[in-house]
Amino acid sequence: MNVRSNKIASLAALGLVGGLALTACGGGSSSDSGSGASDSGANGGYAELTGNLPGAGASSAQAAQTAWTETFMGLVQAEGGDLTVTYDPTGSGTGREQFLTGQVQYAGTDAALDEEELAASTEVCNGEQAFDLPVYISPIAVVFNIEGVDSLNLTPEVVAGIFAGDITNWNDEAIAADNPDVELPDLEIVPVHRSDDSGTTENFTEYLSETAPDAWTHGPVETWPISGGQSGDGTSGLISTVEGGNGTIGYADASQAGNLGTAAIQVGEEFVSYSAEAAAAAVDASPREEGREENDIVVELDRTTTEEGVYPIVLVSYLALCGSYADSAQGEAVKAYASYIVSTEGQQVAAENAGSAPLSEELSSEAQAAIDAISVG
Amino acid sequence: MSTTDAAEESSSSASTLRRGGRRFGDSLFSVLSIGSGLLIFLTLAAVAIFLTNESVPALLASEELAGFLSNAEPDFSLISYTAPYIFGTILAAALALAMAIPVSLGIALFISHYAPRRMAAGLGYMIDLLAAVPSVVYGLWGGIWLVPKLEPLYTLLNETLGTFPTWPGFVPWVGGEPVVALFAGDPTAPMNNLASASIVLAVMVLPIITAVSREVFLQTPRLQEEAALALGATRFEVVKTVVLPFGRSGVVAASMLGLGRALGETMAVLMILAPGATFSFHILEVGRHQSIAANIASRQAEASGVDMSLLIFTGLVLFVLTFIINAIARWIVARSGVKS
Numbered sequence: 001m002n003v004r005s006n007k008i009a010s011l012a013a014l015g016l017v018g019g020l021a022l023t024a025c026g027g028g029s030s031s032d033s034g035s036g037a038s039d040s041g042a043n044g045g046y047a048e049l050t051g052n053l054p055g056a057g058a059s060s061a062q063a064a065q066t067a068w069t070e071t072f073m074g075l076v077q078a079e080g081g082d083l084t085v086t087y088d089p090t091g092s093g094t095g096r097e098q099f100l101t102g103q104v105q106y107a108g109t110d111a112a113l114d115e116e117e118l119a120a121s122t123e124v125c126n127g128e129q130a131f132d133l134p135v136y137i138s139p140i141a142v143v144f145n146i147e148g149v150d151s152l153n154l155t156p157e158v159v160a161g162i163f164a165g166d167i168t169n170w171n172d173e174a175i176a177a178d179n180p181d182v183e184l185p186d187l188e189i190v191p192v193h194r195s196d197d198s199g200t201t202e203n204f205t206e207y208l209s210e211t212a213p214d215a216w217t218h219g220p221v222e223t224w225p226i227s228g229g230q231s232g233d234g235t236s237g238l239i240s241t242v243e244g245g246n247g248t249i250g251y252a253d254a255s256q257a258g259n260l261g262t263a264a265i266q267v268g269e270e271f272v273s274y275s276a277e278a279a280a281a282a283v284d285a286s287p288r289e290e291g292r293e294e295n296d297i298v299v300e301l302d303r304t305t306t307e308e309g310v311y312p313i314v315l316v317s318y319l320a321l322c323g324s325y326a327d328s329a330q331g332e333a334v335k336a337y338a339s340y341i342v343s344t345e346g347q348q349v350a351a352e353n354a355g356s357a358p359l360s361e362e363l364s365s366e367a368q369a370a371i372d373a374i375s376v377g
Numbered sequence: 378m379s380t381t382d383a384a385e386e387s388s389s390s391a392s393t394l395r396r397g398g399r400r401f402g403d404s405l406f407s408v409l410s411i412g413s414g415l416l417i418f419l420t421l422a423a424v425a426i427f428l429t430n431e432s433v434p435a436l437l438a439s440e441e442l443a444g445f446l447s448n449a450e451p452d453f454s455l456i457s458y459t460a461p462y463i464f465g466t467i468l469a470a471a472l473a474l475a476m477a478i479p480v481s482l483g484i485a486l487f488i489s490h491y492a493p494r495r496m497a498a499g500l501g502y503m504i505d506l507l508a509a510v511p512s513v514v515y516g517l518w519g520g521i522w523l524v525p526k527l528e529p530l531y532t533l534l535n536e537t538l539g540t541f542p543t544w545p546g547f548v549p550w551v552g553g554e555p556v557v558a559l560f561a562g563d564p565t566a567p568m569n570n571l572a573s574a575s576i577v578l579a580v581m582v583l584p585i586i587t588a589v590s591r592e593v594f595l596q597t598p599r600l601q602e603e604a605a606l607a608l609g610a611t612r613f614e615v616v617k618t619v620v621l622p623f624g625r626s627g628v629v630a631a632s633m634l635g636l637g638r639a640l641g642e643t644m645a646v647l648m649i650l651a652p653g654a655t656f657s658f659h660i661l662e663v664g665r666h667q668s669i670a671a672n673i674a675s676r677q678a679e680a681s682g683v684d685m686s687l688l689i690f691t692g693l694v695l696f697v698l699t700f701i702i703n704a705i706a707r708w709i710v711a712r713s714g715v716k717s
Contacts, residue, residue: 090678094679229653232569233675237648240567244525245567
């Protein structure tokens with residue numbers, strides 16, 4: 001619900017932006033200070049940044065974006081700059097739409113811009129294409145609430161069987177086989193899904209359909225494909241539903257798992273619990289999506305990996321930026337903000353506030369190079 | 378000296394206002410009131426046009442029209458998408474009214490005819506306060522506090538009325554099924570089911586129905602009541618023979634106001650109900666029902682293009698539904714008005 005009220009608030013803010021942005025255009029006295037911001041912190045060269053920087057997109061990265069905008073604006077203010085950065089969690093689709101119509105200067109999205117959108121982006125991006133950067137890596141935990149059970153080992157087939165409704169009791173042999181030390185009760189399994197459309201659902205079902213295609217036949221989907229069953233609205237709704245029952249199991253952003261038990265998932269021969277490192281490792285172990293520009297960094301997540309210490313159920317949220325900004329004040333602001341996000345410091349802030357996994361150094365520096373290449377003015 | 382000047386001035390300006398300004402004031406007022414009247418029409422028209430206009434892409438892409446108009450592959454069926462939500466919306470609202478109306482009448486009669494005057498004032502104030510609580514708060518209260526408390530009741534209902542008695546086996550269609558189908562089925566905790574949502578809806582519409590009914594009951598002609606008392610009627614008989622017949626159309630109107638709120642209520646349903654799109658009457662089962670408004674709220678964030686259009690189409694359906702129900706209410710009120 002705060003998503004909805006935020007929307008109204010930032011709509012109002014957008015109205016203000018219009019007026020202020022005009023003023024900002026006139027005073028666009030910018031040097032090439034923006035790229036220096038990568039050296040995270042003290043001398044970010046933020047003093048020159050003024051105006052407004054509106055963004056919108058995926059609600060999955062909302063907690064991280066809130067932390068980023070707040071700390072970044074604090075940094076800018078400390079150096080004497082006057083920049084307002086906002087992020088409106090409208091959802092990925094709406095965010096991309098607003099970005100491509102020029103309503104916002106950057107977008108957060110769970111799915112990278114597709115070919116069509118990239119082609120369309122030249123209209124608002126000063127003749128150049130937009131591009132994506134992975135900025136937010138979040139492990140999705142399989143959470144459960146069973147009285148007297150604290151830990152569970154689950155294979156992808158079992159997880160798929162449970163959520164597809166084929167495995168219906170906790171004392172099922174398929175579950176017991178991997179959990180010799182756990183006393184599993186004779187209890188009905190209640191799978192809990194997201195009732196709203198969600199990137200979390202899409203990533204989770206993508207994982208299921210790739211690792212257990214026989215047990216999960218519904219493919220990767222944003223809307224839960226099976227009618228009926230327990231569900232919750234939003235991550236918090238899902239968590240409270242899992243907490244409210246006995247024998248419930250669900251999937252949610254790991255940072256929101258709270259006191260619930262989380263299952264270890266089989267990868268190769270081992271069972272891996274979620275952790276920030278294991279999630280970041282999953283992104284590192286995955287190849288880049290082919291057929292994209294050098295600066296358009298999109299990860300093709302390898303869900304079926306058997307590598308050690310990798311937790312493959314992750315959600316990667318991207319930042320969509322223009323390759324070129326006509327307004328130099330805004331361009332510098334975008335570069336400074338994006339640099340801050342991919343910096344070690346920015347990623348640390350997200351990890352603390354949103355429980356995400358920091359980008360690896362390699363990925364971070366690649367992203368920084370792409371940001372530096374943005375032309376301004 | 379200056380005070381007399383000021384007084385003179387103000388009196389003269391007042392008289393100017395009275396002389397020359399009267400006409401101006403009148404015409405200003407009539408323009409304002411006509412404008413306000415028109416504004417209502419314009420707003421309603423704007424909403425209707427928006428809904429219709431934005432639904433067009435969904436209509437064109439639907440099974441009902443796409444196959445008909447062109448060779449385009451239909452993406453979805455409007456009827457099979459919308460119908461379960463219409464069913465869910467009406468079922469939830471009907472259950473809420475069934476629970477709220479008797480209680481509301483009880484409270485309204487108590488306030489208007491039974492309670493001591495001071496208590497009645499306090500109680501009336503509390504009812505009005507209940508109407509001012511935002512629906513999000515009701516949703517939180519229902520979802521976090523109420524639902525776990527209801528679990529034993531639901532289990533009891535499900536195990537008793539939900540299984541017994543059953544229709545005799547030789548009855549077609551329902552033979553062997555429980556007579557009270559509402560409580561049948563297989564509920565699982567947490568009880569995020571339609572019954573919970575309806576109970577919270579009932580609490581929400583209670584103040585509206587109570588407040589309007591109370592006002593109507595208070596309008597009962599004193600002479601008629603006293604005449605009934607003089608004829609030896611007890612207080613209950615007075616209520617039965619004078620107050621209720623007099624207030625009947627008002628109560629119907631109050632219920633329709635409540636129904637309107639129950640039909641359109643979004644937040645509380647969204648926060649309590651685990652949705653599903655079926656035509657099940659098993660209100661204790663989870664993941665069977667969903668209301669139109671809650672469905673729009675839960676899906677709109679990630680919807681774009683035709684999906685958004687489809688959601689707006691369901692909004693149009695709700696708009697029309699509310700319209701029809703209001704028309705029926707007006708008809709009932711008008712009819713009973715003629716009778717009395």
